[in-house]
Amino acid sequence: MDKQYAYSVTERFLRYVTVDTQSDPQSTTFPSTEKQKDLARILVQELQQIGIADAELDEHGYVYATIPATSDKKVPVICLCAHMDTAPDCSGKDVKPIVHKNYDGKDIVLPDDPSQVISVKEHPYLAQKTGDDIITASGKTLLGADNKAGVAEIMDAAQYLIQHPEIPHGKIRILFTPDEEVGRGVQHVNMQKLGADFGYTMDGGELGALEDETFSADGVKISIHGVSAHPGSAKGKLVSAIKIAAEILHSLPKDILSPETTEERQGFIHPVRIDGITEKAEIEFIIRDFTTAELEGHEFYLRKIMESAIGRHPGATATFEVKEQYRNMKEVLDKHPEVAANAEEAIRRAGVEPLKKSIRGGTDGSRLSFMGLPCPNIFTGEMALHSKHEYVSVQDMQKAVDVIIQLARVWEERAV
Template sequence: MKPIERRLFLDRFLNYVKFDTQSSEESETYPSTEKQKELGRYLVKELTEMGLQDVEMDEHGYVFATLPANVDYPVPTIGLIAHMDTSPEVSGANVKPIIHENYQGGDIVLPGDPEQVLKPETDKALKECIGQDIITSDGTTLLGADNKAGIAEIMGALQYLIENPDIKHGKIRVAFTVDEEVGTGTKYFDVKKFGADYAYTIDGESAGEIEDETFCADTAKITIKGVNVHPGYAKGKLINGIKIAAEIIERLPKDSMSPETTEGREGYLHPHAIKGGVELTEIIFLVRDFTVEGLKEKEEFLQKLCDEMNKKYAPASATLTVEESYRNMKYKIDEDPKVVEYAIEAVKRAGLQPKQGLIRGGTDGARLSYMGLLTPNVFTGGHNFHSKKEWICIRDMEKAVETIVHLANIWAEKSK
């Protein structure tokens, strides 16, 4: 196939990051910020000008489009998905992207905030980009590669397929979603209306990575009801809910089972928030593991702590409730493994070594997989997401576009 030209994706990416699309965890609207729709409207215009069909932005802010098949035999419809919002953790306003040409190693000091420095000794992926062009922000904001790189790469692949009709592909459905960063990216996503048989989120990191596993996730809440009386006359009567909460947290393992002490396949029990007073205190825990069994073990540990507090501090009480968040998409994807096998083959055809990985978190793809649309995650080439040190290598963006093109072609090829 012909080389992937930068014009297909780079100018788009540098333009998209200038849209402030930061989502909000505090908002009660959907999408959580109206400004996400500004990028959505712009993408509708671009998709229409490219000649795609069924282009729309719906009432929820989702952008959809269709690239028709160019073969006359049945091929499964493939979905390509990326999200428009950026993380609430770091500002996405007034992003000033900088291209560091022909990186030769060493530190990269970001000029807008010289305290923001990319160091190859701590950022190992930089060493794989010697001689390449790297994009960062100026250090005062995040870059927005998560996930505007995915959007630009999808758009670049669509343009490439339109310009090269000799590359055969089935029907491709495109979706650009909102509010992924606040966990509600698929809240109103209509899988049936989308009409894809399989899909891919283009939202991963290092070049060559295909991710088909996520955490299983629950949110656990311990509600502590203390006994409150006037502190001046409290001897033998007052039972302080705050102190019970402190004791529960103190009893958590110090060297394991926390985000700061785990990696790889290790799960954790993370006290995420605490609020309240003497009479009523609540602790919110994020419970994460790659298996449902691992989740249950951690929740049983919390229940044991509650039982002990109830025995020790009666008539005060500690009650555990658990709410399911999402499940490891691998449970579903393993039911039809070709969706991953074809992605791995596409990476190989792009000249990369495939790396089948896992996500210590969740994705829109995890929820979509349980909604009936198997959706593993494909790399974008970005690094240090959600931070001012976010960066991406232009070569790896090019490889992401190439991988998407091969992926579309493989589905057509395998369907003959």
């Protein structure tokens, strides 16, 4: 990487986070919110301005673009992917990013709500970033580093590669997706149109992180059917679906199998939504573990809890619906070890020690891997995701740009 290069990643990032792209899990449209296309249109225009003529936005909200090959070798086509939406967990409207230059290592008080403090104790990675330029939101919204840091890094790297055709590399495809945060990010990707052999999502956290393993994930919906009756004459008749739902939730284990009590390779059963009236109630869960067998075990356990609760209420019935969401990408990536190996080498060449990790979650790469595009995840610097305490280091983002440049070189060098 040219040491004199004036990175554009920070100015791009500061611009992108001000565009509200929050996705909506309750929407039935695709993308789930039209406003995600507002950023997509900006990205297409900027890609065309830097010289990528085929940049386009399709009807589903995907941005496709090509960095043409500069090598005559037969280099596998790689895809660089990031998602444009932000999480529904916290507002992404009217984001006001703040750059804390030469961070002093102390807790960061967010000015628009001083009760929001990014503390070093709660965010130990922040302590490692003393001297960096740290970007946060102002206290009333999330920042949007997840995943606009990745978007900005891909855009900056694309600009660099276009400006430096002397760097030998194969054809590189760019894919920006909507709706990753609601689990639908690659639902309508045209894989034939994408035309890539291998991919990388830029959606990881701390500097050097390379993630080639994710949770396997299912969604479960329990629908409880009670018996409605006038409360004045309900004795022996009324069966409340709401109360049965409450019993199911109360029966969940308190010390295990929940996000708040698990870590590392431990899975969980997590209720994410409840809705109901006396006659009918629904509970939606996400089920997570690193193996499909453990996933099925958690679902069996949850089904038994449901059946026990229903059995205590004659007249009530329930259904248990399982929907596959994604599977552990490692099942695919282990068959293509060169994909992660090339990323490790690229990270080292960027002057960073690779940090192999497993994701307690998923990325677009989880599903892309099973759609024929083996796709591990590379760091972006985004931290404290889905919260008002979200932050990112400018220097981490710049290193991620360096990694992308080196990745293009490594694939070309190792091509037959």
